[in-house]
Amino acid sequence: MPLIRPFGWDEFWIIVIAARWTIALSVIAFASGGIGGLFIALARVSDTKWPRLIATGFIRIFQGTPLLMQLFLVFFGLNILGFGINPWIAAALAFTLHASAFLGEIWRGCIEAVPSGQREAATALGLRYFNRMRYVILPQAAKIAVAPTVGFLVQLIKGTSLAAIIGFTELTRQGQIINNATFSPFLVFSTVAAVYFALCWPLSLLARRMELKFSRATTR
Template identity: 55%
Template sequence: MLGHLNGNHLEFLLHGALWTIALSLLALFGGGLLGFLVALCRVSPSRTVRLATKAYVQLIQGTPLLVIMFVTYFGLPTIGITISPLTAAAASLTLNVSAYLGEIWCGAIESVPKPQWEAAECLALTRTQRMFKVILPQALRIATPPTVGFTVQIIKNTSLASVVGFVELARSGQIINNSIFQPFLVYLIIAVIYFALCYPISRLSRLLERRTGFARTIKLEAN
């Protein structure tokens, strides 16, 4: 006999949504830190560093996030490293996010007009001083809209964490549907929750684009 959706099921879905938000924040924070390092390395004066970082970006962007999660969660135990589903999901998303944010921020840095670089150099500032006092403050304004927009991709990509057993929003819906067998209703509610999470961020991104005058020139595809 089929079950019926009730308050307990909705509470379970909302609990999964909270884990989706938490996982998104972990990925954004970890990927942001690593992505910032990637961006700086991409504009490094060292050709070796630039090439190594470019290879890293191409490797991560060219590998589906699903595969990265499988390698992290199922592959590492074969060499004696066992991690929890949350750690595996967060680490995989961090790697994925770092590659994309690194490219976004690298593009923002390189978009700063050349005369700004030259003016900073004329002030006899070191490269580090030029970067942090002159270039990065301007690059931040350019990078903000696409960074906010990319957050939507991070939220949607957390749904892949279900493949390693992490119970976020999508996995919560799976579990509930296996119990009551009402896929249309369950996944419709999940879609509404994802929309409620992502739509305000998309609107904010477009608002920032208009206010800053910078359009999103980097097209990002979901893995």
């Protein structure tokens, strides 16, 4: 029978240090998902039918299925197909696809929130789709998108805890390992929750502040 060791400072710091993998996964998923989300958003508001249909289908698939199932499908599916993918790559890929769908829809809404007169004026000036988006629509939509984008980042950080299911050793998984060794679930998972809170609360405040700033700017 394995010995149960007490929960001490060493175990506490192991959990805190494990947060770097949570941060790394969040950054990779958010950055890659941001690139994919921009293409999805632009496709959703495209003047051409087929990009709109493809982007809409992509969003419906990833918003209409649980993130946990997406992790399972990427990890186990690619391994069954013989790609030999490890949990780190699988988690990064699944969260990138997930973030692309949600950011794409968020940014689509922000693009469409720009007054239609701006788009009509750009069209009247003879600007094509790319230049119309680059110089007129996207700079204005970016200001609207800041608050919901930061809010999604908070949800993404908390969502990375699901990666523990496929064996990726991030914050939650490390907490499970420490709990199995110390059998101190209250101390262990209180520490895990505190680390998540320390990561997410400042971002939540930033999102709220940016939302208030934008709402004041629009009422002037």
